[in-house]
Amino acid sequence: MNCTRGEVSRLRLPQDLETLRWDELDFLGWVDPRAPLQCYLVVPMAADELVGVQLRRNAGGDGPTRARMCSLCLTTHPGTGVSLMVAPRAGRSGRDGNSVGVDVCAELDCSSYVRGVIPPPALSRVHETLTVEQRIARLQRNVQAFVRRL
Numbered sequence: 001m002n003c004t005r006g007e008v009s010r011l012r013l014p015q016d017l018e019t020l021r022w023d024e025l026d027f028l029g030w031v032d033p034r035a036p037l038q039c040y041l042v043v044p045m046a047a048d049e050l051v052g053v054q055l056r057r058n059a060g061g062d063g064p065t066r067a068r069m070c071s072l073c074l075t076t077h078p079g080t081g082v083s084l085m086v087a088p089r090a091g092r093s094g095r096d097g098n099s100v101g102v103d104v105c106a107e108l109d110c111s112s113y114v115r116g117v118i119p120p121p122a123l124s125r126v127h128e129t130l131t132v133e134q135r136i137a138r139l140q141r142n143v144q145a146f147v148r149r150l
């Protein structure tokens, strides 16, 4: 949605596409294997609509120790576990330099955190009263809302 044709032709797909557990993903997110600041999200917006966006990871450290919360899955990570990622807006607005930033799990594995497939960092074990299904629904809402802002 926010890439030029040239950027699309240069992007590299994740290396583990064939072994991914698709039924456990709310979106496909990956870091470009040869350009670690370049990230991509493919998000189901409706039953028959997938939208892909590119993001750039903020290279400058935000301080090594401050804990931050992913704004998509609400997992809190220490240090560099959460990255500020910035996505150019789609179309003319993006070409004019407008972008939207989001704090997100650095490896884009929010789907695994909400399902408990990856245990959260110890410091983030705040008591959540939501069920796994509710946390999945919240993640899907948050990632779709982010894409709509672009």
Ligand SMILES: [Zn+2]
Residues within 6 Å of the ligand: 070, 071, 072, 073, 074, 075, 104, 105, 109, 110, 113
């Ligand atoms: Zn997350």
